[in-house]
Amino acid sequence: MTGSDDIALWDSAADQYAAHDGDSFYRRLSPFLWRQLGDVTGQPVLDLGCGHGWLSDKLRLAGATVTGVDGSTALLGRAAEAYPQIAFVSHDLTAGLPRPLQPFRAVVAHMVLMDLPELDALIADISASLDGVFVFSILHPSFFHQAPVDDPETGERYRKVTGYLEHERRWITTFGGHNHYHRPLSWYVDLLTRHGLVVTGLHEPPTLPQHGRPEAEWTDYERWFATVPTMLAVACRRLPQSR
Structure with a gap:
């Protein structure tokens, strides 16, 4: 399957x-x-799903x-115009990383992986190219498919979670509409x-x-809504034996 x-x-x-x-996702x-990431001065960093380049520029x-990679030529056009130094x-x-593979001190994928229908080739290439840390963020799989509920009898407010273990493609209406791949x-x-790759850090803001x-x-x-994370961030590194 491609991501066309x-x-x-x-x-x-x-x-x-x-x-x-x-x-707010970046603030989290x-x-x-x-x-x-630590000090990235002079280090090669890959920004996956870079979109219009704002995070690439922060890096x-x-x-x-920085190298920014994205499938959308429309977004990349905006990125190249705004940040010509990158x-x-x-x-x-979905086909993995561009060839030839190059080593990167860090790879970042902010709110990207859940929007891709296939990840196996990409993660394989990230592992092969990684000479440091891979940090990615996604919509939190545990709490994304949920709905706030106010119980009229008890006055309790809670979140109803359904379909967590099901692998599903869901339609998201933001930004004109796009697919979300829940895993x-x-x-x-x-x-x-x-x-x-081994997980070395987990963040549920x-x-x-x-x-x-x-x-x-x-x-x-808003205070109540903040108590259940809708975003998850993960840091991982290559296992020594996989080098």
Whole structure:
């Protein structure tokens, strides 16, 4: 399976998506990401699913030599125009990494993997190219397919989770609509270990409101909503025997 249909959707969504730099997902990821990356000055870093390049530029400003890869030529066009100092490559990530493979001190995939229909070739190539840490973030598999519920009898507010173990393609309406490929957390861990990667860090941040205001200004609903993470971030490295 290729990602051509999904790439076409992201091409169509490019304008809407490019209007959302540094959203609440990045605010949740940022402390964990930079703690895992450490000093990247002069180091080759790969930004997978780089879109219109905003995270690639943050990595560049931190001193890294960045390569951004994405399947959407529409988004890459915006990236190349906004950040001409960065090398951007058009490539379908379901086929793995662009050839020839090169070593990278770090590989980052922020909110990307759950939007790809196939991951095996990509994770295999990441493992083969990795000379440091791989950090990725996804919608939290445990709590993404859920709905807030207010029980009228008890007054209790909770989240109803369904279909966690089912592998499903779900339609997401944001940015004009795109596919989301749900897999349980154990599936991701099995995939990583199958390709010689071991998890070295796990981050389940509170769900932050989009508005970015201080917590003292949050509503009661926003404080409650923050208690169940909707994003998961993972750091992993190659096992010594896989080198």
